Amino acid sequence: MDFAGKTALVTGSGAIGGLGHAIAKIFVGCGATVILTGVDRARGAEVVADLGGGARFVRVDLSSVDEVRRLADEVGPVDILVNNAVAYTLASTVGQDLDEYDGAFAVNVRAPFVLTAMLAPKMAANGGGSIVNISSTAAAKAEPGMTVYSATKAAMEALTRAWAAEFVEGNVRVNAVRPGPMHTSKLVGALGPDLGGLGQAVPMRRSADPSEVAEVVAFVASDKASFMTGATIATDGGRAAI
Template sequence: MRFVAADASDLAGVRQLAADAEAVDILVSNASVMTFSPTIGQDLASYDATFAVNVRAPFLLTALLAEKMAAAGGGSIVNVSTTAAGFGMPGMAVHGGTKAALESLTRTWAAEFTESNVRVNAAAPGPVRTGEGGRGEGMARGFGHRWHGPGHRTQAHLHPGRGGPRDRRSCQGPGQLHDRRDRGRRRWPHRNLRRDRTMDRLAGKHALITGGTSGIGLETAREFLAEGATVAITGRSQEKLDEAARQLDGPLLTIASDAGDVPGQAALAARLREEWPKLDILMSNAADVTHLPIEAWTEEAFDRLLATNLKAPFFLIRDLLPLFSQQSSVILVGSVSAYIGHENATVYGAAKAGLLSYTRGLTHELKDRGIRVNGLSPGPTITNAFAPLGPERQAALYEELRQTVPLHRLGTATELAKAAVYLASDESAYTAGTVLRVDGGIGQLAY
């Protein structure tokens, strides 16, 4: 790992930083000027200095490095924003405004670069206690020592590309640049990352996954077990529960339970209290995915969908409260249909929007009990949900869905499961009341 001194407000220095990077996998634009000053009395020089670092430098770096990423097959850009970009705070007009501009650039770049396999996302931290090195140093440690791909360690900040001594000079630059070593092994997207330590992020935790016999629920159970958790899955069919048990390896409890039976949620909670001393993770994944035109809906079908997707999850959380540990995570699985309108999805989308709204209200209500509530919102994902349609119709439907996704592909259940691991683990201990959208950009980009 090499650290390079750079001034994000110096355009020439930013250009030189980009020029020195022969190849880049990852750009994290983290440098920031945080100005606390009321609008009245704000001087133009202070505004210009903040804008130069928070907007102009990331813009220039992205313009220069995205081209290199595209030429090499793809990459990832992360723009570090702030929660102040989303709501008003006294004295934060300039800081919040420039970070909101950066988030807007993020969405535009994500749309522009899809053909190049360059993904662009933003991270918006809240108030964070940092040491002398700040967030950038923490991210560098994370990239440098936590993950590695086949044949080489993944490291952050700037590698000169031609070798040379590594020094540890201070880094104040506008981003961390990751060198591409071993180009022959580069694939997009990464599918073979592995840990350099045992997979134990959920060790000692007990997790309940509703609707765990197939698709995202089944893959999440597999990932949770691999990370050391004790897992319970529910489903309506005992036959499917038995089949899931044959596919999974680890401490597993299967419980026959109808996710649409609201009174039955109390029985499910009672069963868990008999089996386990505590519950650390609840993933509310079971769903009624009925899609119908408005003329075809009956009141019975409407009520059934809302019972499964909105009402039962609420009362399951209520009934599980005595069992939750003091550091618990609730994951509510929503859908991109909560954000965009599409054919025959009116009722389904409304129910999922309501479910995801629980993340904010329940986090506020349960935070003093040590219970975090977050949402996980998938986009079009390959599962067995459309298997009854037959192979030809299923393939045609997948192709129709693929054409709506900016990344030009469907998601996989494993990708959603890995996102669930993050929300379930202590790595997300500072993540609460939010929704993680794993949807290929379909919910954010005009496409």
């Protein structure tokens, strides 16, 4: 894949070992300039150093709509937007804290909505672009304790279809990638080293390495997927098949 001359904004990419880091690594390796985001400057600097050039870090709190707007203004026109940042809240409906509920929707749904609204028209004005939304198997499969998280990811898949139709005239493609259990530092921290046994629930009987999912994201973002828009691509070890 060739991303030479292209600029990509990858949200939630400011930590070593996460999906955003893996996506950024492929983009940089294929010639793109990458803008990373996160809330921790020190960890973001580690990712920039790991990528060895071609990337810069912007600290942003995506739960704040004012900061999301600032981010969109600061980065200017981009060719690729990957809405990857995520806030987890793991609770039953009865036990769900409503502040965490609001926070999850702010980061997982409202931030991508605002970024897309501000950046997609700039992409269209420059001849087109690609937006990739990171979903989850939880959008379509019930997972205990993931009620709110599941709802946010289902919302993103609905927005993917709507945006694909809305921005097609501007040659802006919008797709989603739906990973299954993935061995990232954030998920390990939330669910434990074995991801709560989720890896054993898929036909391939393991969780994914972030690099495996990142390869699919990069393909979907690339010109090799030029006739693809409005699609949700399962990258889940067969979870969608059962």
